[in-house]
Amino acid sequence: MNPPSALFVDLYELTMAQLYYERGITGEAVFELTVRSMPDGWEYLIAAGLDRALHFLESLQFDDDDLAYVASLPQFDSEFIDRLRQLRFTGEVWAPPEGTTVYPDEPLIQVVAPLPEGQIVETALINLIAYPTLVASKAARAVDAADGRPVIDFGSRRAHSSDAAIEATRAAYIAGFTATSSLQAGRLYDIPVTGTMAHSYILAEDDELAAFNAFATRYPGTTLLVDTYNTAEGVERTIEVAKRCGPGSIGAIRIDSGDLLTESRQARQRLDAAGLVSVRIIVSGGLDEYQIAELVEAGAPIDVFACGTNIVAPRDAATLDSAYKLVEYAGRAVAKRSEGKPSVGHRKQVWRLPEHDEIHPFDGGGVADAEPLLRPVMEHGRRIAAHAESLTQMRERAATRVIQSSVSVDQALLD
Amino acid sequence: MNPPSALFVDLYELTMAQLYYERGITGEAVFELTVRSMPDGWEYLIAAGLDRALHFLESLQFDDDDLAYVASLPQFDSEFIDRLRQLRFTGEVWAPPEGTTVYPDEPLIQVVAPLPEGQIVETALINLIAYPTLVASKAARAVDAADGRPVIDFGSRRAHSSDAAIEATRAAYIAGFTATSSLQAGRLYDIPVTGTMAHSYILAEDDELAAFNAFATRYPGTTLLVDTYNTAEGVERTIEVAKRCGPGSIGAIRIDSGDLLTESRQARQRLDAAGLVSVRIIVSGGLDEYQIAELVEAGAPIDVFACGTNIVAPRDAATLDSAYKLVEYAGRAVAKRSEGKPSVGHRKQVWRLPEHDEIHPFDGGGVADAEPLLRPVMEHGRRIAAHAESLTQMRERAATRVIQSSVSVDQALLD
Numbered sequence: 043m044n045p046p047s048a049l050f051v052d053l054y055e056l057t058m059a060q061l062y063y064e065r066g067i068t069g070e071a072v073f074e075l076t077v078r079s080m081p082d083g084w085e086y087l088i089a090a091g092l093d094r095a096l097h098f099l100e101s102l103q104f105d106d107d108d109l110a111y112v113a114s115l116p117q118f119d120s121e122f123i124d125r126l127r128q129l130r131f132t133g134e135v136w137a138p139p140e141g142t143t144v145y146p147d148e149p150l151i152q153v154v155a156p157l158p159e160g161q162i163v164e165t166a167l168i169n170l171i172a173y174p175t176l177v178a179s180k181a182a183r184a185v186d187a188a189d190g191r192p193v194i195d196f197g198s199r200r201a202h203s204s205d206a207a208i209e210a211t212r213a214a215y216i217a218g219f220t221a222t223s224s225l226q227a228g229r230l231y232d233i234p235v236t237g238t239m240a241h242s243y244i245l246a247e248d249d250e251l252a253a254f255n256a257f258a259t260r261y262p263g264t265t266l267l268v269d270t271y272n273t274a275e276g277v278e279r280t281i282e283v284a285k286r287c288g289p290g291s292i293g294a295i296r297i298d299s300g301d302l303l304t305e306s307r308q309a310r311q312r313l314d315a316a317g318l319v320s321v322r323i324i325v326s327g328g329l330d331e332y333q334i335a336e337l338v339e340a341g342a343p344i345d346v347f348a349c350g351t352n353i354v355a356p357r358d359a360a361t362l363d364s365a366y367k368l369v370e371y372a373g374r375a376v377a378k379r380s381e382g383k384p385s386v387g388h389r390k391q392v393w394r395l396p397e398h399d400e401i402h403p404f405d406g407g408g409v410a411d412a413e414p415l416l417r418p419v420m421e422h423g424r425r426i427a428a429h430a431e432s433l434t435q436m437r438e439r440a441a442t443r444v445i446q447s448s449v450s451v452d453q454a455l456l457d
Numbered sequence: 458m459n460p461p462s463a464l465f466v467d468l469y470e471l472t473m474a475q476l477y478y479e480r481g482i483t484g485e486a487v488f489e490l491t492v493r494s495m496p497d498g499w500e501y502l503i504a505a506g507l508d509r510a511l512h513f514l515e516s517l518q519f520d521d522d523d524l525a526y527v528a529s530l531p532q533f534d535s536e537f538i539d540r541l542r543q544l545r546f547t548g549e550v551w552a553p554p555e556g557t558t559v560y561p562d563e564p565l566i567q568v569v570a571p572l573p574e575g576q577i578v579e580t581a582l583i584n585l586i587a588y589p590t591l592v593a594s595k596a597a598r599a600v601d602a603a604d605g606r607p608v609i610d611f612g613s614r615r616a617h618s619s620d621a622a623i624e625a626t627r628a629a630y631i632a633g634f635t636a637t638s639s640l641q642a643g644r645l646y647d648i649p650v651t652g653t654m655a656h657s658y659i660l661a662e663d664d665e666l667a668a669f670n671a672f673a674t675r676y677p678g679t680t681l682l683v684d685t686y687n688t689a690e691g692v693e694r695t696i697e698v699a700k701r702c703g704p705g706s707i708g709a710i711r712i713d714s715g716d717l718l719t720e721s722r723q724a725r726q727r728l729d730a731a732g733l734v735s736v737r738i739i740v741s742g743g744l745d746e747y748q749i750a751e752l753v754e755a756g757a758p759i760d761v762f763a764c765g766t767n768i769v770a771p772r773d774a775a776t777l778d779s780a781y782k783l784v785e786y787a788g789r790a791v792a793k794r795s796e797g798k799p800s801v802g803h804r805k806q807v808w809r810l811p812e813h814d815e816i817h818p819f820d821g822g823g824v825a826d827a828e829p830l831l832r833p834v835m836e837h838g839r840r841i842a843a844h845a846e847s848l849t850q851m852r853e854r855a856a857t858r859v860i861q862s863s864v865s866v867d868q869a870l871l872d
Contacts, residue, residue: 242488246482247480257476
């Protein structure tokens with residue numbers, strides 16, 4: 043997906059930037075984007091969204107229409123419009139690669155740039171990183187809960203927009219989902235696509251049997267949706283069709299309603315009794331990691347979990363509580379002390395040890411036997427080539443998630 | 458914003474469509490998008506998102522890249538690819554205009570089209586209408602709670618994507634918000650833009666006083682953010698700056714943390730004592746309608762509420778529970794009977810009476826003294842010109858929200 047327009051920016055970023063230029067406050071700034079607190083019950087986050095954020099920074103440029111609009115606002119003078127016309131992102135970026143396990147207070151992205159540049163990109167960077175990280179984290183929890191069974195993405199219709207949907211699909215794939223129903227995400231990100239059938243198909247045919255026959259004949263190995271009228275009857279019709287069309291004609295059934303534990307058990311029993319042991323059972327319908335865990339723990343004979351709504355717009359975490367904060371300006375550590383929402387000054391590095399993470403000042407030297415989490419990914423406004431990664435690499439990183447017992451913050455950062 | 462690509466579609470829509478064509482199931486279908494249940498405590502919904510949905514339908518067309526991708530999938534043959542190449546939306550659409558108060562089970566959009574066309578647009582239509590309707594409804598609740606005080610949108614960074622952000626801003630504006638911080642939404646939809654300053658500006662200057670002075674001098678009538686270090690001290694500095702720069706130099710202060718009732722009262726008292734009775738108080742920080750109502754009821758001296766997170770991604774309603782269902786095919790009413798998720802067959806019309814709504818079969822004749830909610834907005838795949846409306850008209854419609862005591866469903870629909 044193309045990154046947002048440069049005009050995807052809050053007004054105050056530009057009023058501040060104009061003053062920075064006018065007052066010569068254009069020294070080197072360090073901004074860090076962090077999650078402030080974890081959603082209830084979550085143990086870790088999976089970083090995602092960096093690639094598109096870097097694309098945004100690389101291509102940042104106000105076009106003539108943008109500039110004409112900004113010039114039409116009463117706050118801005120022509121000198122600033124000229125500066126805005128010349129503006130490119132020239133800074134340096136450090137970040138944990140996508141798929142990395144991260145924790146609150148650990149920077150998801152660290153921007154080192156002349157203050158106006160670091161300021162102007164705030165709105166877009168939060169937007170581009172917080173949501174994919176939310177979805178990757180939620181999806182990883184679903185994958186954990188599924189305990190080895192594939193989890194697939196059906197969320198496009200429920201996402202808050204088409205580009206949110208596509209980035210959600212990508213993030214869930216990084217976190218271990220195995221396929222998506224979204225053709226656009228499939229094409230853009232080379233993610234395997236999958237699908238079943240909708241109730242409408244069955245309703246449009248003369249009856250369920252005709253619908254099942256048509257799908258099994260046209261798409262051998264298909265998945266039949268069995269709950270349009272009555273799940274038990276849908277399973278019987280599946281058996282009938284399998285007998286008529288041959289054992290390979292039906293790959294799976296999908297159950298989208300009712301008590302999924304009971305329905306899946308009854309379906310499994312009937313399928314097995316009919317000799318259809320290879321027909322798999324897919325379930326869907328507002329699933330999240332809690333329902334998946336319950337079904338898995340109860341031993342539900344479910345082979346694939348299809349998730350949508352509660353991964354792309356999780357009911358327990360509609361957003362991540364994140365902030366993009368200035369932590370250093372011209373070599374001086376800065377922090378706000380707002381009641382209940384203080385920030386932690388100093389440019390930071392996160393050191394990963396086998397059992398816990400340590401957050402230290404960036405230039406405080408290394409930590410023995412620890413791996414630095416933030417890596418350089420952009421220099422002088424250009425991506426560092428070595429950083430370019432495939433989704434497969436990100437998936438592998440996410441698959442070896444690191445559940446730390448604690449994250450400690452260097453006292454030097456808090457003084 | 459441009460509508461989504463035609464390829465923003467779930468795989469199963471196309472496997473179904475291919476079979477519809479092959480089996481000649483291409484008669485007239487009626488699909489309806491409805492909300493199935495209301496988020497807890499909500500009394501009404503405000504319809505939004507229709508304009509972009511119609512734009513999507515009008516411009517629906519698979520391009521060569523889309524077709525090459527679809528052709529690369531094992532399910533599709535060249536005859537279908539040719540059909541897809543020719544495919545345009547030729548149907549009819551009925552809908553309540555944006556800004557209309559609506560209730561669960563009342564169609565947000567009704568599509569009457571050859572079955573494959575009505576089917577293929579499912580993914581995009583749900584995506585394009587459910588989220589703006591969610592945000593407009595949530596925003597209207599915030600406007601209700603603010604009881605006449607302006608509510609403004611600061612949500613761009615928290616939305617799930619940049620296009621979600623822009624559509625959220627538009628939806629909130631329809632619902633009665635008065636301005637936005639988003640320049641892109643401001644430009645695209647001609648919505649007034651507004652803004653204050655961020656903590657970073659204050660941290661980058663030598664001290665808070667210098668930052669306040671700079672803003673008050675450069676932007677007379679500005680809003681100063683007073684809680685970076687200590688709100689009470691920030692208010693004292695505001696008074697100091699107002700004395701130095703003149704009474705018109707400061708339009709407002711913003712408080713973004715702490716107990717907003719206490720902080721706003723103390724600030725108001727100090728400002729008034731200093732003769733700054735015209736300096737307004739803006740508050741922000743994860744506000745929703747419940748917090749706004751609490752502050753208003755407690756008599757907090759707050760002039761403007763700035764909302765972000767909990768409007769664009771509401772914690773009590775991450776999505777609306779909506780469905781796009783086939784309700785008639787070739788003149789025959791159809792409905793699924795899935796356990797806990799039945800649909801209601803028949804094409805419908807909603808009749809609005811002074812105190813309640815009645816949902817009847819579409820062709821069942823009128824209801825005396827009632828207004829039909831669904832209006833024709835597209836014919837033969839083209840927008841009906843008379844439908845084109847300004848955001849102002851939608852805002853006016855939303856401003857006269859209709860809180861109905863009940864919605865009754867004609868028994869003929871349920872049999």
